[in-house]
Amino acid sequence: MKTKKWKKKAMGDFLIRIGHFMQRGYSLSNSLELYAINERKEIQEYVALILKQLKNGDKLHDILDRFEFPNDIVASLYFFEHYDLSEGLIHSGQLLKKREMFKDRLQKILQYPIFLIWLTSFMVYMLFRYLLPQFSKLYNSVGSGLPKASQIIITVVKSFPYVMLAGAFILLVSISFYFINLRNKSPRKKLMTLLHLPFVRTLTKLLVTQRFSLNLSSLLHAGVSINEAIHIFERQTYSPFFQQEAIEIKFRLLSGESLEDILLDRSLYQSELSAIIKHGQINGHLADELTIYAEILFNKIEEFIIKTLNVIQPVIFTIVGLIVLLMFLAVMLPMLQFIQTL
Template sequence: MKRNSWTVEEQAYFLKRTGELLGRGYPLTEAIESLIFYLPEKKQKQIQNCLAELKEGYPLFQILAGLHFHKDLVGYVFFAEQHGGLAAAFQDASEIMLKRNKDLQRLLKLLYYPAVLIFITIVLFFFVENLLLPKFITLFRSMNLEENFFTQVVYLFGKLLPLFLAGVIIVSASTFLYHFVFFRKKTPLEQKKKLIVLPYVGPLLKMLYSHYFSVQLSYLLSGGLSIFEALHLFEQNSQQPLYKQAGAEIKRKLIGGERLETILASLPIFEKELATIIKHGQENGRLDKELYFYSRFCLERLEALTEKTLKILQPLLYLLIGLLIVSMYLAVLLPMFHLLDGI
């Protein structure tokens, strides 16, 4: 199918409502058919095509992938179709994606207004630094007055800002070049190993990977599959190359005689706690429940880390804006006061 206009929020709500109907005893086709009437006309036609493909025997995850649904949502559907817990998995997937989308919207909203203010302030700063201050400096020199400290600071900042912007452009271009020349050629596992060492972003990614792996493994084990069978399904998940490769790697090492907790502890993309949880769950015979509890714990920590980041980022942005605005006033007023002192 052609690329459509389904937003992540619309995708999540579609799965959420489908999961609710499945939980009330609806068969999958009837649940999806019941939702058609609540969708715009264009999406109604797409869902009708989905129903036709479902009746022809195509799996739902493949149909949603054709509609370009988010890969994480498609992954949830893929695993849910293997273990049979469609209702719970759909609602969990929608809950996680809605929270993630809400956090992203909050971050964009948080950055938008300060970014506009910073841009306007920088434009005004260039105006002051290139038009007003040179006139003051010329006047100071004609009256044999020394430049004040702040005027010198403003000039220094004016010289450093272009260098800073040039540095940002060079770093961005180098990153872009590295991505297309080297990074894209690495395996998904190698790519994520590079990303998790990044400050601030790395811990969030590790928590996200640990959450997704643990919740899907929990669902598969609770559906009656063995660990080996569950890993085989991870290996078959072509929609998510990272978990496909991770599943194949863990499976290969299990065949080689290594213990599951030892293998997971050696994979840097997962939190160290995951290996401990695996070992504890195997010892008490409740591995599926331990993994599910751990996945909820990861989700709570992700929310806490996101909230903490937003609380730190917001004051820093407004502090920067405040300093720039105060600098603007001082850049204009101090030379005037200095000029009056010399008269």
Template sequence: MRQIKNRWPVREQAELLEKLGKMMVRGYTLLDALKMLELQLNKKQRADISFGMRKLTEGYPVFQVMNLISFHKDAVSIIYFAEQHENLAFAFSQSGELLQRKIDQAEKIKKAAKYPLFLIMTVCIIAYILKAAIVPQFSAIYDSMNIETPFLTASILSLFDSFTFLFILMLLMFMAAAAYYLFRLRKQSPEARMLFFIRIPLLGRILKLFNSYFLSLQLSNLLKSGLSIYESLKAFESQPFLPFYQKEAKCFIKRLKQGEAIDEILKGRPFYEKDLSKAIAHGQLNGQLHRELYSYSQFLIGRLEKKAEQWTGIIQPLIYGFTAAMILILYLSMLLPMYQMMNQL
């Protein structure tokens, strides 16, 4: 079945999923809720929903229909697991909330960086104009007057001369990273790719938190529906949307068959928070593993949001500081040569 390529904005996906969850809790069937929500959508979205409803009536599972409409992979995977434990209403609300959290975090980062980045771009344009038009004039005046360029002025002029080199170097580094991903990293196994990203500062921390959050939340829902750990991992193994979790589930199942406990397996995996195995061990001891995993997942999502706020608080002052330094250099580059030439006269 051909997939619809034009994806909805993530915010609109989140709104639709949250509304579906609320309506199904109030007693609507999925098709009735979609028919009601269809009236509030634009032409393109109505066409997608009509297509989805046709596929549902033909017997397609909900997660597959969502995938055909190109909904976010995180939302599709949550609905896939929900169909294993038959709690679609909760899963729609849950997936909508997850997408909304991602949007909110991205908005906070954009808001924090928007004005400083504008200042940096403005300063860079001014610096380019100075380098192209004003700096050569100062150099020519020093040469014509046989005046030795002072050290500080020479340093500032050299800094402007290095701008082009730095820009080319950054462009080459970006191209090298893109080529490495396209021709090498993308062809490696999901575990190898995840291990590569885990080793990147900051990004690796986020990935560990999210991996632990997603695994604990979905295991909690599956266990709550009455499945065993083994059956829950088989559900992870059979889903086609997230190859990393699919491979992880295969690894877990293989080691479970060899007699290892799930908490011991997780201790040696570098992709998750270390306290995930402790949460599982504690849940197995008190016989409430699904409750412990759900509580732990909510703790992790709070930690993710806190980390995003902390990094926003660090990045914004750094950008402002860099911008201030650039403005000071521009100011000195224009005033110092004039003062020094006046002193030479």
């Protein structure tokens, strides 16, 4: 099903509003009908298709997967359907909207620096195309060359575009090699490679732990045992990583190991997860404590992304400022040197 006109933000609004309607006592079908009343024609057509498939007995997570909702959102709804679908819809919608908000913020942060980089590149071109050749002719006419300091600065500025192109080429080749190399590897090995990257490592562990905690808590709230919850993780097909994890965790549970010891031994999860599970089992409130922990991790993810975005712009400004300073020196030093020779 094509959803080109159903943007990610609209998907998030859809999930949140349906969840709120259900919390007010409406059934899923009535919530969908109520939502569609004030929407544009394309959305009404999508909702009509969803209602038709629900009447045919299809699950909501299967239907949304056909509508090309993100896999992690569909997987989350799969788990929440065992407990509280309305809560799962609201949480998934908020997650989707915040993700789009971060994308928009990144675009706004990069918009002005990219313009500055373009403007600086144009200035560098004009400098080497017209201005510096005139200085060279001027110095040659008086029988001397450009000052040594100016020559060094000009060489640095002139080589900078080639350094940038070489860096971009190396990055492109590295990314291509990464995807080719990981194409046939398991989902877990793909994520494990991200642990070697400083900033990505932290974000990867936070995301994996948050999703696992939230999905496991939704199943435990539904009265499912840990063993059965792991079996449900194994049956789902929307998250191949958690499917593979469930197979390995189930095998170790059957061999007599505890869940907290198994997760402590797995590097893709935050170390506190093991302590949370142990504490929750002792107190008998494991589902509640996992829910609280998932909320804490979600806030940490949000803070981490915001801090990372706030670092990007100053770094770009610093690089552009350095180039502009070198260009200024490349112009002013020959002029000052020439004035001194008069």
